Each structure stands twice: as structure tokens, then as C-alpha cells.
Amino acid sequence: MTAYKYVARDAESRVNWGDISKTWSDAILKVETDREAKRQTIKTETDELANKLIEAPRGQHQGANEWTAGYADMQREALLDRYRQLTSGNLAVRDWNSALANATQSTEQMFNLSKVYQEEYASIMERDQNMESQEAELALAAEFEGFTNFTDTVPLVDPVTLSAKIGRQVYDPETGTYRVGETITMNGMYNLLKGRYNRFDIQAAAAEDVKTLGKYTTVVMDGKVKTRENWQDDPLYNKELEAKIDVHFSNPQNITSVLTNGMDSGYSTTGLLDNVLDRKGNVDDKKVFWVTNPAQASAGAKTPLISLDIELDKNGNIVGRSDAELDDIFGENVTDAQRSALVRAANKQREAATDFMKTYYTAEVDLIETPRQEFAETPPAKLSATERSKYAETKSGLESLAKVFYGDKKLRQEGLDEVFGQDETITSYGVREGANGQQEIFVQQMRDDGTVVERTPIPLGKQFTQFAKPAGTQFFDAAYIDDVLPGILKKYEGKQRGSGDYTTTRQPIVTDLGSVEITYRNEKQTVRDLLSGLDADQRLEVDPGVEAAENADKIRSILGSQEIGIDATVTGVSENQIPESTFSGIQIYIPNRMDKPIVVPNRKRHLNALPALLQEITSNQRIKAEDLLKILPQDDDLTAHNTPGVISSIFTEEVTEEAVNDDPLGLFP
Secondary structure, three states, X not given: OOOOOOOOOOHHHOOOHHHHHHXXXXXXXXXXXXXXXXXXXXXXXXXXXXHHHHOOOOOOOHHHHHHHHHHHHHHHHHHHXXXXXXXXXXXXXXXXXXXXXXXXXXXXXXXXXXXXXXHHHHHHHHXXXXXXXXXXXXXXXXXXXXXXXXXXXXXXXOOOOOOEEEXXXXXXXXXXXXXXXXXXXXXXXXXXXXOOOEOOOHHXXXXXXXXXXXXXXXXXXXXXXXXXXXXXXXXXXXXXXXXXXXXXXXXXXXXXXXXXXXXXXXXXXXXXXXXXXXXXXXXXXXXXXXXXXXXXXXXXXXXXXXXXOOEEOOXXXXXXXXXXXXXXXXXXXXXXXXXXXXXXHHHHHHHHHHHHHHHHHHHHHHHHOOOOOOOOOOOOOOXXXXXXXXXXXXXXXXXXXXXXXXXXXXXXXXXXXXXXXXXXXXXXXXXXXXXXOOEEEEEEEEOOOOOEEEOOOEEOOOOHXXXXXXXXXXXXXXXXXXXXXXXXXXXXXXXXXXXXXXEEEEOOOOOOHHHOEEEEOXXXXXXXXXXXXXXXOOOOOOOOOXXXXXXXXXXXXXXXXXXXXXXXXXXXXXXXXXXXXXXXEEEEEOOOOEXXXXXXXXXXXHHOOHHHHHHHHHOXXXXXXXXXXXXXXXXXXHHXXXXXXXXXXXXXXXXXXXXXXXXXXXXXX
């Protein structure tokens, strides 16, 4: 039998329950201490942000103050609501930390918008003036300005994440009220300003590529074909041509640069859906649409839609992209049909840019290869790439001067614009009668110190050669004039000098219209301040049109000021000429710059768009009325003020022939 009995443990093996109890107690106390410290930290951080919101920065602009105060109140209320959820146990600490970080960052970014704008503006302007940036850089920065327009935007705060956005107010003509339209995150705002998009140097790319591309024309011009049009169809040549273009277009921003800077076809950049889609949801193919880059969606980075290479199936539906990714790219409120239409437009734009490059390259190749003499003009042999460029420039320039010499009023103006219209330092040019009674070209140019001087006038003379050589020597490379002249003289053989009217075109040098200071009623004011005083209040019946007339006077003074120098017809339009509208309008027409007049409704939302509209006018030698109208809010008032009947009744002389068209601007149902 085995017996069991108690065996006493030694002292070292006994459990010290007192020590264990103390360890547990200390651990519990530490947890509680840590929790209290975290509570205090959270409370402190919350109080600091709440106080910062209470002390939101104030300036001199009352509208800006109210806008900022509205954001501060909204963010503070959302912050405290989330804090109450945290302290009641209904919100996890990690979710609170994320929301607090969003609120803090959004507030800092919101309050620093003006500072960042000032920091980036100079760089954007300098790059634009040096032709380093493509049109997108300036266009997207302008959209940043639009989102900081305190009259047409509202601040928004997500009550869950506490992230801030800015929303555009859109007028709904059916309800007569405003709603929030497109929105943008604070990161997106900063990306509008900080994005740098380089201009693609087409000429430099072509100069290098045609050295090898020209070899293919030598192969096909071996007696089997004679004309340039024939060898363009050669498969070998086209295969090499497309390969070279594909190399450059592997960078999608080169495509957008070609569309908006290289082609004279009216393409422009926008990141706003409202600028691409009309009220019926149709897509404007001329708008190069920049969207949120799905690879950097949280950072708000922008990229051209062309760059995403989104595929469509045979039915035109997007394939290969998740709904979440498409929401990041286009926004959640864009329909599938609209997304597909935007992708189709982007594909057409890529094709247009490719076709332009093919034409451009083919023209350059034609300069280095020698077509048969009986079919084409021959440039001097063995020219370098630089010399070929100078030869082409001289030929193009003299052809434009030939339009001035032989042409009627329209052709003469076209030739003048081609020669002088692209030089931003030239402030004025045209044809006038000189002191001796003979016609001459005059050119006024601004020096680096800001003074304007007139260059030596160029007499037109009785023969083109008398005019072309001194003019060509002054503006182009004299070495190639004798080579180019025979072809031009043959083209105009038997024609006499044209009898086009004397014409003057003034080219404004305005990169920031708002900062230009002019004299209005004996008082110096900036254009920005003058436009901010436009009045669109409901007028008294006994005094119809007074605000429109006052506003028109300000706009006319701006455009016609010495600093800007545009001869414009700008007047107030009484409402009895616009029976469909309850408000008067402001008519704007600039001969030789606009194809037809427009009427801007005298409503606050339209007046707010006038700075952008005037900037567009002062930045372009030629601009279509339909493009100007697109800058304004698209609503029934705009339609009523710009029907063919209204336009023709006010501007009969200018648009009599076009008034029969039911819809010349393509804006009306």
C-alpha cells in the first residue's frame, strides 16, 4: 500500500500573493493614468483647434470674413459633436484621431489659401511668360481662383471624417434657388496651384526626328511617285512616323500641350465638369478635361483624362475599372453615360493631336527632301536643322506679307495678325496713310523698361518686291528672301496691290488684368476693385437700365484704357429690347477681335464671371462669341439675352447676314 502525506514547501517556492496583488494594482493604476493622460491630451488638442476656429483670421473683405466664419462655425460644431461621441463611448479612439487630424489639416489649409496663392502665383506667371508651361498650368490655377470666389462658393465639412471641401454654388432656374455643384478637397485646391506642366517643344522634337524620318522619303521618291501627297501614303514612311509620335505621346502631358499650345483649333483645359458638359449632358470636344489621378486620389493630384487610357467596349461602356476607381476619377455624381462620353471625347482629342503631329512632321520632312522641280519649290540644299527652320519662317512670313500687300480688308488683317499678333511686346500695328500720302505698315513695341517706341514704318510701295525686301529684312532672315520670292510672285502673278481699308489692331500686354491700374472718373483704381463694385441690385421701375449702363461704362473704361487699349462697343441694353428677361444686359463687341457681339445679363452671378471673361478678351487676338458665352453661367437669362433676334435687333449692321440662323451660337434648344 502506498501512503500519501503532506510535504511542506520550502520558503523559496511559496507564492507571494502580496507582490502579485501590488503588481496588478500598479498595472491597473498605470492604465488608468495613461487613459487620463490621453483624455487630457485629446481635450487639449480639441480645445486648441476649437479656439483656433473661434479666432479665425479676419481681413478687410467682408464677404471673405463671413465665408471664413461660416467654415469655422461648421468645423467647430462638427468637431465638438465627434468629441461628444468619443467621450460617450460611441466613437473609437483611432477614429477620433483620424477625424482630428483631418480637421486640423483642413483648417490649416483653408486658412492658408491666400498665402499659398501668393507664393505660387509669381512662379506660374513667370513660367507662362517664358513659355515654359503649357496652357493647363495657368488654366487650373485660374480654377483655384474660382473656388476662392466667396460669392459663388460655400465651405463644406464632412460630419464624420471632418475633412473640408469647397463647393461651387449653381443656380437652378427651375426652382430659382442655388444648390451645391462640384466640390473640391483642400488637397485638390493645393494641387491646382502647385501642379507644374511643361510645354512640349514640337519644333525641337520635329527637328531631331525628321533627320531619320526623311530617309524614308528618299526611298519612296525613286521615280515611282512624284508628289508629296503620294509618298505620305507609303506604309514604311507612316510606320516610322507613327512610331516617333508614339514615343513623344508616351507622356500624355505632351498630348495636352499639343492640343492647347501647338494647335490653333480652340482647345482649352478645364478640371470642372460644368465646363465640359452642357445642360443636356453633351460633351464639349474642345475641352481637355483634367481629372483626379486615381493613383494619388487622396492627394488630389490632377491628370489629363487622356493619360488614363480608359477602355470602352463595343457598346461604348467603360470596362476594366472598378466603380470606386471611377468615382475617384470622375466624381460620384457623374453618370455612366457621361463618363463614357468624356472618354470618347478624350480619345478624339488624342486622334486630333496625332493628326496634327503627322501633318507638322510631314511639312518638316518636305523641307529636307527635294521633291521634283516640276511639282514643288526647292529650298537651298544642305541646310542644317536651324537653317531649315529659318527658311520656313521666312517663307511663311513673306506669304503673310503678301496677304497684306495683295489682299482685301479681311486678308490684309489676317496677314498682319500672322506676322505681328503673336509677339506680346508689340502693342499696336496696322496699315495707315503716311505723311507722303502713301500706305505704310507701322509697328509699336514695348521695351524692357516699359516704354513704347515705334519702329521704322515700312512703305507698301507699288510693287511687292519693293515692299517685301525691306519688310522681310526687318522681321525675318534676309538670307532666304531671294529664294522664297519667286514662288510668291508666281502665285500672285497678274494681281495688283490690294485696296483693303487702313486697319489697326492693338495687342494688349496683360497677364494679370485684375492688377492693372486705370483712371476711372479721375480716380486711379485697379481693375479688380472696379469690377468688384459692379451693381446688379433690383432697380426701380422709374429708372430702368441704370445699373446696366453704369456697369457698361466701367467695362468700356477698362477695355479702352491706355494700359489695355481695346476699341470696344460696350453699352447698357434696356430691357424692352429683351422681352424674355426681367433684367437688363451689357453688350460687348470688339471689331476685328470678336466674330459677333454678346450680351452679359446684369445679374450678380454673371457679373461675377466678368473678370474671367475680360481676361480672356485681353489675352486673345481672336476670340469667338460662343467661347466667351461659355465663361458665363449657363442659364435661361443668358439664353434670353443672346437669342439671334435680340442680337440682330441691337447690332443689325454687324450680324444682318447671320440673323437668319436660328441658333448661331449653338446654345439654345
